[in-house]
Amino acid sequence: MMRGACVVAAVTALALVACEPVVMAQDRAARTDSRPTKNPLDGNPQAVSNGAAMFRTRCAGCHGPDARGYLGPDLTGFWAAGGSDDRMFDIVKRGVPGTEMPAVDPQRVLDKDIWQVLAYVRTLSAVPAVPPRGDPANGERIFRATCSGCHIVNGRGGQLGPDLSRIGSARPRAGLLGKLRGSSGLIRAGYEPVTIVTRDGERVRGVKKNEDEFSIQIMDTRERLQGYLKANLTELTLEKQSLMPIYGADRLSEGDLDDLLQYLTGLRGSEAARR
Amino acid sequence: MRIGMLRVVAGILVAAATSWPLAAQQPAALRVTAADLRDGLKDPTRWLTYGGDYANHRHSPLTQITPANVHRLTAQWQFQTDTLGKFESTPLVLDGVIYVTGPLDTGWAIDARTGRQIWRYRRDLPGGLIACCGLVNRGFGVLGDRLFKTTLDAHVVAIRRKTGTVEWDTSMVDYKRGYSGTTAPLVVKDKVIVGVAGAEYGVRGFIDAYDAETGRQVWRFYTTAGPGDPGHNTWRGTDAKAWEHGGGSIWVPGAYDPELNLTYWGTGNAGPDYNGSEREGDNLYTASIVALDADTGALRWHYQFTPHDIWDYDSTQMPVLADLTLGGERRKVVLFANRNGFFYMLDRATGKLIRAKPFIETTWAKEIRADGRPMLLPNSVPSEEGTKVCPDQSGGTNWMPPSFHPELGLFFVTARESCGKFFTWKDDYNPGDGYRGGAVQRLEGQYSALRALDVATGERRWEFPYTTQSWAGVLSTASGLVFAGGSGNLMAFDAKTGKNLWHFQSGSSLYAGAITYMVDGRQYVLMPSGTTLTAFALAEF
Numbered sequence: 001m002m003r004g005a006c007v008v009a010a011v012t013a014l015a016l017v018a019c020e021p022v023v024m025a026q027d028r029a030a031r032t033d034s035r036p037t038k039n040p041l042d043g044n045p046q047a048v049s050n051g052a053a054m055f056r057t058r059c060a061g062c063h064g065p066d067a068r069g070y071l072g073p074d075l076t077g078f079w080a081a082g083g084s085d086d087r088m089f090d091i092v093k094r095g096v097p098g099t100e101m102p103a104v105d106p107q108r109v110l111d112k113d114i115w116q117v118l119a120y121v122r123t124l125s126a127v128p129a130v131p132p133r134g135d136p137a138n139g140e141r142i143f144r145a146t147c148s149g150c151h152i153v154n155g156r157g158g159q160l161g162p163d164l165s166r167i168g169s170a171r172p173r174a175g176l177l178g179k180l181r182g183s184s185g186l187i188r189a190g191y192e193p194v195t196i197v198t199r200d201g202e203r204v205r206g207v208k209k210n211e212d213e214f215s216i217q218i219m220d221t222r223e224r225l226q227g228y229l230k231a232n233l234t235e236l237t238l239e240k241q242s243l244m245p246i247y248g249a250d251r252l253s254e255g256d257l258d259d260l261l262q263y264l265t266g267l268r269g270s271e272a273a274r275r
Numbered sequence: 276m277r278i279g280m281l282r283v284v285a286g287i288l289v290a291a292a293t294s295w296p297l298a299a300q301q302p303a304a305l306r307v308t309a310a311d312l313r314d315g316l317k318d319p320t321r322w323l324t325y326g327g328d329y330a331n332h333r334h335s336p337l338t339q340i341t342p343a344n345v346h347r348l349t350a351q352w353q354f355q356t357d358t359l360g361k362f363e364s365t366p367l368v369l370d371g372v373i374y375v376t377g378p379l380d381t382g383w384a385i386d387a388r389t390g391r392q393i394w395r396y397r398r399d400l401p402g403g404l405i406a407c408c409g410l411v412n413r414g415f416g417v418l419g420d421r422l423f424k425t426t427l428d429a430h431v432v433a434i435r436r437k438t439g440t441v442e443w444d445t446s447m448v449d450y451k452r453g454y455s456g457t458t459a460p461l462v463v464k465d466k467v468i469v470g471v472a473g474a475e476y477g478v479r480g481f482i483d484a485y486d487a488e489t490g491r492q493v494w495r496f497y498t499t500a501g502p503g504d505p506g507h508n509t510w511r512g513t514d515a516k517a518w519e520h521g522g523g524s525i526w527v528p529g530a531y532d533p534e535l536n537l538t539y540w541g542t543g544n545a546g547p548d549y550n551g552s553e554r555e556g557d558n559l560y561t562a563s564i565v566a567l568d569a570d571t572g573a574l575r576w577h578y579q580f581t582p583h584d585i586w587d588y589d590s591t592q593m594p595v596l597a598d599l600t601l602g603g604e605r606r607k608v609v610l611f612a613n614r615n616g617f618f619y620m621l622d623r624a625t626g627k628l629i630r631a632k633p634f635i636e637t638t639w640a641k642e643i644r645a646d647g648r649p650m651l652l653p654n655s656v657p658s659e660e661g662t663k664v665c666p667d668q669s670g671g672t673n674w675m676p677p678s679f680h681p682e683l684g685l686f687f688v689t690a691r692e693s694c695g696k697f698f699t700w701k702d703d704y705n706p707g708d709g710y711r712g713g714a715v716q717r718l719e720g721q722y723s724a725l726r727a728l729d730v731a732t733g734e735r736r737w738e739f740p741y742t743t744q745s746w747a748g749v750l751s752t753a754s755g756l757v758f759a760g761g762s763g764n765l766m767a768f769d770a771k772t773g774k775n776l777w778h779f780q781s782g783s784s785l786y787a788g789a790i791t792y793m794v795d796g797r798q799y800v801l802m803p804s805g806t807t808l809t810a811f812a813l814a815e816f
Binding site: 046049050052053054056057058061107108109110211212213214 | 405406407659660661696698699700701708709711713714715716741742743761762763764766775778780
């Protein structure tokens with residue numbers, strides 16, 4: 001129980017609680033034993049209205065204003081695909097490890113709030129359109145030839161770009177498509193492109209790992225990690241365009257794109273990670 | 276090592292061989308008196324209150340460390356709490372010993388020369404604590420041989436300064452209803468004056484005074500006006516009990532003017548934070564400053580910075596008292612850099628507004644009118660679709676204390692340029708549950724900076740922008756230095772120009788302000804960052 005309190009505090013990123021016998025209010029909110037399996041507020045007009053505002057505040061940034069997916073997955077097909085209220089509740093409550101989807105802060109979000117959000121999202125429920133096409137085996141071959149220089153999947157690949165081992169849990173197909181075709185301007189923190197010029201005239205290009213008033217830490221395009229004192233630089237340029245090339249139709253055909261997306265959306269972590 | 280041990284043995288032998296009482300040969304143990312607290316930093320080797328003195332200047336007369344030699348400032352020791360959490364507290368220093376509170380209701384007495392622990396205090400906290408924004412504490416108060424602190428379960432405790440053991444323990448209110456205690460106490464004469472946090476949970480805020488000897492409650496002032504109180508008619512609308520769960524928490528200590536015998540307190544946001552539809556009216560005395568008689572708690576005057584607050588603009592910033600010559604006339608004023616983005620100057624005898632100017636970009640109000648009320652701007656009310664408002668809910672500044680340099684007439688504040696998208700919905704009040712009525716998305720393009728504001732004009736004299744958002748408090752010294760920081764860097768600046776003169780990367784974010792003290796003729800700067808205290812002094816070479 002005490003250990004559980006520590007874990008809850010750490011997972012919710014409160015990171016404020018010493019792992020000592022302090023039982024937190026979170027436990028109050030973390031009680032799930034008596035939780036209903038069906039949304040008790042389903043169809044409740046006030047709950048739908050409240051949930052809409054809560055969704056816009058806390059969820060729409062990743063899942064899109066219509067819950068059709070942006071950085072995070074499309075939620076509208078969840079129920080049609082056999083998802084249940086309590087499964088969705090658990091996902092919201094606990095987050096999805098290895099992705100940007102956080103667990104809720106129980107000091108700020110009550111169980112009732114989660115049900116209200118679900119009541120709203122349920123009103124957006126839809127049957128998925130045509131199931132996506134593509135050959136994941138060919139997609140993997142394309143990935144190994146084209147992408148793995150910068151991206152790791154399940155332990156293999158380069159490290160200049162983000163690890164994609166769980167990208168299928170973290171991004172919807174449309175978000176990955178936008179990134180490949182260049183319509184998404186998203187750059188994850190830790191991967192912002194930067195160019196510096198040292199006093200010796202050395203020009204270094206890479207991604208920014210950290211920065212403060214006096215220094216900057218970079219992984220350069222050869223994957224060298226290095227820090228630089230700003231006082232020793234003659235130029236420091238933070239760029240808005242990702243280091244990742246844009247794969248237009250001239251570089252990646254529609255068919256290959258489908259295959260690659262089919263492979264990427266299936267990446268849910270290695271067997272070891274899932275265990 | 277061996278020599279040291281021999282000396283200890285020899286010392287014991289000498290003591291045993293003499294018949295004089297030991298105490299007669301040593302200086303009398305110090306006891307902090309009410310006069311000591313009034314004197315503030317007159318003895319600058321000490322630091323006896325959160326703000327350094329009752330005026331909260333956080334401005335030390337010490338001059339050993341100067342703009343010319345500050346580059347030689349070197350870490351002397353570090354103290355680590357060995358807990359999670361963070362320091363938001365201001366340490367006290369007396370007679371070569373530091374007294375500091377930490378996260379999770381901990382506290383320590385520490386040798387100011389070496390950083391070695393003398394005693395440790397830790398409260399056995401109950402389950403079910405409710406604290407919105409960190410299990411923090413902002414420091415001890417001191418009087419006589421007692422230290423005082425508020426606790427996360429909404430008690431006030433007196434701790435023996437010499438041993439760290441509890442002397443009295445008084446419950447302010449039932450913490451299970453959403454109350455907690457994080458403010459440092461303001462000790463005035465024989466009273467310990469404190470308040471409660473919890474405006475995100477529908478508490479009814481109050482300021483309490485307790486007898487320092489016994490812990491008995493002497494007076495209480497409620498920060499939401501109940502039936503029969505002046506201002507109760509500022510709580511109107513569909514919720515007849517709105518005042519009962521209307522917020523107005525107190526989590527940063529006030530100031531005290533001994534001549535007027537008034538204490539000054541900034542009060543927290545109205546609740547629910549972002550939905551004012553059921554609490555029409557100004558909602559006194561939330562988001563205000565109240566001037567209370569130190570002996571009785573009677574309200575002498577109030578000024579409301581944000582009438583009918585719907586942006587979580589707590590006014591829980593540290594009030595700063597100053598005596599200024601304005602238009603040839605000597606005025607007793609209170610300076611207040613508010614979370615709502617305006618820098619106020621009020622007459623502290625009457626509460627009348629003298630001047631208010633924005634110190635960051637504000638889009639909820641254009642200006643503060645001569646009658647003291649804000650001129651609201653359109654499209655600034657939180658909505659279901661989200662409304663962009665600047666500053667965001669964390670404000671133009673927050674709990675981090677500013678400093679005031681009287682000779683330069685400069686007020687140094689950690690300022691935040693930030694905008695947020697304010698959403699609202701309906702929350703039902705349920706004791707102990709969150710009661711915000713909305714939430715805020717932070718928008719991109721935020722930054723923070725140390726800003727020097729000229730109190731004569733209210734205008735910005737200089738700024739130093741930080742790379743990341745800073746929550747650091749400020750310290751200034753008579754030698755012309757300002758200590759603040761960001762991104763984990765403790766920094767020293769030239770007070771006149773804002774030029775950065777020195778920095779030290781502490782490895783964790785700064786959520787409190789530095790203090791300075793002197794021991795054995797050596798000036799130290801003590802900086803809390805993360806869960807570490809670092810003491811700096813000039814390198815001796």
